[in-house]
Amino acid sequence: MSLPATATLVVILVTLPLAAATLLFASGRQPRTLTLAAALLLTFAALALGGNVYLEGVSVHAIGGWAAPLGIHWQVTPAGTVMLVATALVGLAGAVYGAGYFLHRPGPDGRMARVFMPLWLFAWGGLNALFVAADLFNLYVALEVLTLASVALVALSARRMALQAAMRYLLAGLFGSVIYLLGVALLYGQYGVLDFATLTAMLDPEDPGSRAGAVALTVGLLIKAAIFPLHFWLPGAHGRAEPPVSAMLSGLVVAAAFYLLLRLWFGPLAEMLSFGVGVLFGALGAGALFWGGMLALLQRRLKMLVAYSTVSQFGFAMLVFPLAGGDHRGTVFVGGTLLLANHALAKAALFLAAGTLVRASGSDRIGTLVGFAGRAHWAWLAVILASAALIGMPPTLGFSAKWLLLQAAVADGAWVWLGVMLGGTLLTFAYLGRLLELALLDPAPGPSPPPPLTAALLLPALLLALLACLAGLWAMDVEAIARLESGT
Amino acid sequence: MSLPPGTLFLLAAALLFAIGAHGLVTCRHLLRKVLALNVTTTGVFLLLVTLGRSGTGVDPVPHAMVLTGIVVALSTTAVALGLIVRLERRQP
Numbered sequence: 001m002s003l004p005a006t007a008t009l010v011v012i013l014v015t016l017p018l019a020a021a022t023l024l025f026a027s028g029r030q031p032r033t034l035t036l037a038a039a040l041l042l043t044f045a046a047l048a049l050g051g052n053v054y055l056e057g058v059s060v061h062a063i064g065g066w067a068a069p070l071g072i073h074w075q076v077t078p079a080g081t082v083m084l085v086a087t088a089l090v091g092l093a094g095a096v097y098g099a100g101y102f103l104h105r106p107g108p109d110g111r112m113a114r115v116f117m118p119l120w121l122f123a124w125g126g127l128n129a130l131f132v133a134a135d136l137f138n139l140y141v142a143l144e145v146l147t148l149a150s151v152a153l154v155a156l157s158a159r160r161m162a163l164q165a166a167m168r169y170l171l172a173g174l175f176g177s178v179i180y181l182l183g184v185a186l187l188y189g190q191y192g193v194l195d196f197a198t199l200t201a202m203l204d205p206e207d208p209g210s211r212a213g214a215v216a217l218t219v220g221l222l223i224k225a226a227i228f229p230l231h232f233w234l235p236g237a238h239g240r241a242e243p244p245v246s247a248m249l250s251g252l253v254v255a256a257a258f259y260l261l262l263r264l265w266f267g268p269l270a271e272m273l274s275f276g277v278g279v280l281f282g283a284l285g286a287g288a289l290f291w292g293g294m295l296a297l298l299q300r301r302l303k304m305l306v307a308y309s310t311v312s313q314f315g316f317a318m319l320v321f322p323l324a325g326g327d328h329r330g331t332v333f334v335g336g337t338l339l340l341a342n343h344a345l346a347k348a349a350l351f352l353a354a355g356t357l358v359r360a361s362g363s364d365r366i367g368t369l370v371g372f373a374g375r376a377h378w379a380w381l382a383v384i385l386a387s388a389a390l391i392g393m394p395p396t397l398g399f400s401a402k403w404l405l406l407q408a409a410v411a412d413g414a415w416v417w418l419g420v421m422l423g424g425t426l427l428t429f430a431y432l433g434r435l436l437e438l439a440l441l442d443p444a445p446g447p448s449p450p451p452p453l454t455a456a457l458l459l460p461a462l463l464l465a466l467l468a469c470l471a472g473l474w475a476m477d478v479e480a481i482a483r484l485e486s487g488t
Numbered sequence: 489m490s491l492p493p494g495t496l497f498l499l500a501a502a503l504l505f506a507i508g509a510h511g512l513v514t515c516r517h518l519l520r521k522v523l524a525l526n527v528t529t530t531g532v533f534l535l536l537v538t539l540g541r542s543g544t545g546v547d548p549v550p551h552a553m554v555l556t557g558i559v560v561a562l563s564t565t566a567v568a569l570g571l572i573v574r575l576e577r578r579q580p
Contacts, residue, residue, distance in 0.1 A: 070549075137553055144560045148567055155571060160578045167518060167571050174525055174564055175512060181532050181557065182505070188550065189539035 017125030025118040046088035075134035093460035100456025123149035135195040165236035172233040180220030186213030205271035224257035228288030238307040243355020251348035282322035288315025293427035326412035330485040335404030342397035345468035346389035352461035353382040371443025385465035400475035504531030
C-alpha cells in the first residue's frame with residue numbers, strides 16, 4: 001500500500017471516534033450497535049496502519065498541506081503505531097465488555113450505558129490524536145480531551161466515593177496540564193517553534209530558560225502519569241471507577257502521558273538527559289516500584305490492588321531514563337514502548353477480569369472472591385495470563401520488553417538499575433501471587449444463584465491477556481525490534 | 489534604571505501563577521480550588537501573550553494558542569462545576 005492509505009487511516013483514527021461520539025451523544029438512543037461498528041472500524045484502521053508502518057517506516061502528514069512551523073504535523077512513528085494498535089485492542093475489548101456489563105443492570109444504569117459509549121469514543125479519539133501529534137501545543141489539546149473524557153468516565157459510577165475520586169483526578173490532571181502549558185510557553189518564548197523536529201534541532205541544553213521549560217513539561221507529565229510521589233490521585237480514581245473505565249484509564253490514559261514523557265526525553269530534550277537527570281528519574285521510578293508494590297501487597301480489595309499495581313509498574317517504566325544515557329538508546333526506547341504496550345494489554349485484561357470476578361462474587365474484598373467455580377474460571381484464566389505478562393515471564397510481551405532493558409543495563413554495567421528491576425519483578429510476583437493464593441486456595445462460595453456471566457464479560461479480558469502473551473513471540477524477532485528502533 | 493519591555497507583564501504572570509497554585513493547595517472549598525486553577529491558567533496565558541510581543545511586531549501563534557487555551561479552560565471549568573454540583577447533591 002502507498003502513503004495516501006496511511007494518511008487516510010490517520011484521518012479516520014483521529015476524526016471517526018470524535019465524530020461518532022458527538023453523534024451518539026446527540027442522538028441519545030441506545031447506541032450499542034453503532035458504537036461496536038465504530039470500534040471495529042477503528043481497530044481495523046489501527047491494524048492496517050500497523051501493517052503500513054511496518055513496511056514503510058515513519059511517515060509525516062502536514063494537515064491541510066500547511067508545512068511546519070506554521071502548519072500542524074501528524075507524525076506516524078513505529079512506536080506511536082504500537083501504542084495506536086494497543087489502544088485499538090483495549091478500546092474494542094472495553095466497548096464489547098461495556099456493552100455486556102451495563103446491559104444487565106436495571107434502573108438508572110441504562111443511562112450509564114448511553115453515556116459510557118460516547119465518552120469511551122471521546123477518550124479513544126483523544127488517545128489516537130495524542131499518539132500521532134508531533135508538536136507541543138497539539139499534545140496539550142489532546143491531553144485535555146483525554147483528561148475530560150477520563151474524568152467523566154470515572155464519574156459514571158455515581159457513588160460518592162467515585163465522584164470524590166473523579167474530582168481529585170480532575171484537579172490533579174488540570175494542574176498537570178497547566179504546568180505542561182507553562183513549559184510550552186517557556187520553550188516557545190525561547191525558540192518560537194512548537195513542532196518536535198525543529199525544536200530538536202534548535203534546543204540549547206545549557207540555556208536556563210529552556211531548562212525551566214523542560215522542568216515544567218516534565219513535572220506536568222509526571223503528575224498526569226501518576227509517577228511517585230505524584231501518584232496520590234490514581235488509586236482512588238482507578239480503583240473506584242467502573243471496570244471497563246478502570247481498564248482504559250490504567251492501561252492507556254496513564255501510558256499516554258508516560259509515552260509523551262518518553263518522546264520528549266528521547267527527542268527534543270535528549271541533550272538534557274544528563275547522568276544526574278537520569279538518576280533522579282530512576283530514583284523516582286524505584287520509589288514508585290517499591291511503594292506501589294508494597295501497597296498493592298497490603299490491599300484487601302481486588303480493584304485497589306490492581307490500581308496500586310499500576311503505580312508500581314510505571315515506576316518500572318521510569319527506569320528507561322537512567323539506561324538511556326548509555327550506548328543503547330534505541331534499544332531502551334523500544335523496551336520502554338513495549339513495556340507500555342504490554343502494560344496496556346495486561347492491565348486492561350486484569351481490570352476487566354476483576355470486574356467480572358467482583359460481579360460473580362458480589363463483593364470486591366479479596367477474601368470473598370469466588371474460586372474456579374462455574375464460568376468464573378475463564379476470568380481467573382485471564383487473571384493468570386495477565387499476571388504472567390505483568391511479571392514478565394517468557395514468552396510474554398512483558399518478557400521481551402524487560403529483556404531489552406536488562407540487556408542494555410548489563411551492557412552498560414548499570415548494576416544498581418539491574419538490581420532494582422529484578423527486585424521490582426519479584427515484588428510484582430509477590431502481590432499477584434498473593435492474590436491468586438488467597439483467592440484460589442480459599443475460595444468463597446459466592447452468592448446463590450450466581451449472577452449470569454455472559455461471553456461479553458469473559459472473552460474480552462481473556463483475549464487481551466492472550467494477546468499480551470503472544471505478542472511477545474513477535475517482539476522477540478530481531479528484525480521487528482530494528483524496525484521499531486528506526487523511528488526514534 | 490529602565491526595565492526591558494514586558495517585564496511588568498512577566499512579573500504579573502508569575503504572580504498570577506503563584507497565587508493560583510497557592511490557592512489550589514490551601515483552599516478547602518472545591519469552588520475556590522477551581523477558581524484558583526483558572527487564575528493559574530490566566531497567568532500562563534499572560535506569559536504566552538507577553539512572549540508573543542517582540543520588537544518587530546506581534547507573533548500571532550501565541551494568540552492562537554491562548555484562544556484555544558481559553559476554550560479548553562472554559563470546557564474544563566464547566567466539567568469541574570458540573571462535578572461539584574453532583575457531589576453536593578450526594579452530600580450525606
